[in-house]
Amino acid sequence: MSQPTVGILHPGSMGAAVAACAATNAAAVLWCETGRSTASAARAAGFGLSPVATMAELVDRSDIVISLCPPAAAEDLARDVAGHRFAGVYVEANAINPVRTQRIAALLEPTAMVVDGGVVGSPPVGGKTPTLYLSGPADATARIEALFAGTAVRAAALGVEVGKASALKLSYAAFQKTSRVLVALAVGMAREHGVDQELIEVASRRTDSYLAEPEYVAKTAARAWRWGPELEEAADTLAAAGLPPEMLRAAASTLARWRDVKDDGELTLTDALDHLAHP
Template sequence: MGAAVAACAVSAGARVLWCPIGRSAATRDRAEQAGLEPVAELSGLLEQSDVVLSLCPPAAAEDVARDVAERGFAGVYAEGNAISPERSRRIADLVGRSATVVDGAVIGSPPIAGKTARLYLSGPSDATALVGALFTGTAVSTPVLGEDIGQASALKISYTAYQKASRVLAALSYGLAQHHQVDQALLEVAGKRQGSYLTETGYIPKTAARAWRWAPELKEAADTLQAAGLPDEVLRAVAETLGRWTDAKDNGELSVDSALKMLQEPR
């Protein structure tokens, strides 16, 4: 997602930098294909940047923000990760000592091959306008939700709670039906309801391959529910279920049967 979003900014005329320290060969290839310019040190990258857009696994969001804050970055810091509103505000307190912070949330597929994504924004109007201008005329639209830090993150987490948990529940339902040899009947029943995830069995391996990223997002969603005084047990259980697919990380060759077998393995 990060490389695809960055490539859109490049296509709109922005000069986009990245720091290759500690990154994999695959990441380096994606950055090169996206037209990003490597900068050897983070400090040098920040000195040349007006805007920093953080798109990383949720668990790393505060570490990235801390690295930027320690170097006194004074531009606009767009926090675009799938984290709770509370963590977004903590990051804003941390980075906001020197920078202007924008809360962001990407919803949609990576904007490549005709696909589009929305980068929802909230924060000071001049800063959200600056971030939005980076993607003018591209496959990334930038709706602004308001000026409060946490609004964009709340939208992302609210959407994640339903969309990703539904995919996991669909996999469990199909696995149960398959175990009892009624999977075809289940598909026939589900097919009568428009847009049911139960009919999209081909998505089960995709869910497994993305579980390493989705589980932390569901934990963020559970924390957000808890903070709102709402029951969080369901999403914590979904995150635990996703943990059974840890070994399927980015496995594009996984079959439906193999993914379901992994759910049956004892923990």
């Protein structure tokens, strides 16, 4: 089979890096520059992605379209692609709940084949190797596995049921991201009473405790604009399963206090805690 042309929707830090890995086994990787920021353009150029002027051109030329965007935009993007009668493989790889993923599949089928995707791990740069979990039609998931063969993205199929990959992604995010929020609250509480260093010392005796990594609080704050919506999606998934969603909604509310430090790579632990206490 000839190499496919791939379209990436919204090449953010994760999307652009994943798309660059796809380029290993693709004829070309396209992105639509209309309405995107100069930062997005610079990022796409840095990863060697090819710009096109319109979404219609991207959809028309692509055999595979990968959607990696903020959760709120997922359905609007899918609706836009469906409006152009896309007839290839659509990878819905956003951090959204299984019900939304199934709605997106209904929008695009039967014209397109929809694969549910969930990325677990950091963007594939600097030696990092995330896993792209997949669920959906076997032929379509096999094409995506072949697309990422031999790259820093490990593709793993979970079965044919759309929604499984989304559920796994959100289940992991619910634990991992909420745990980081709890670290920030614990360190903030301890700092208020002058025992933050003692808290960290206690935690450092346990090698498996996130409390032993307080420096990650600043990274959590810079990523809060993305993590909060993911936890809201995870809370919706809990509610749909009859499980209590309140803990995750509270974590999302806490993350919202950091909305003004989006992607701030210079943020320190002290800065992050100050913003948390006085948003």
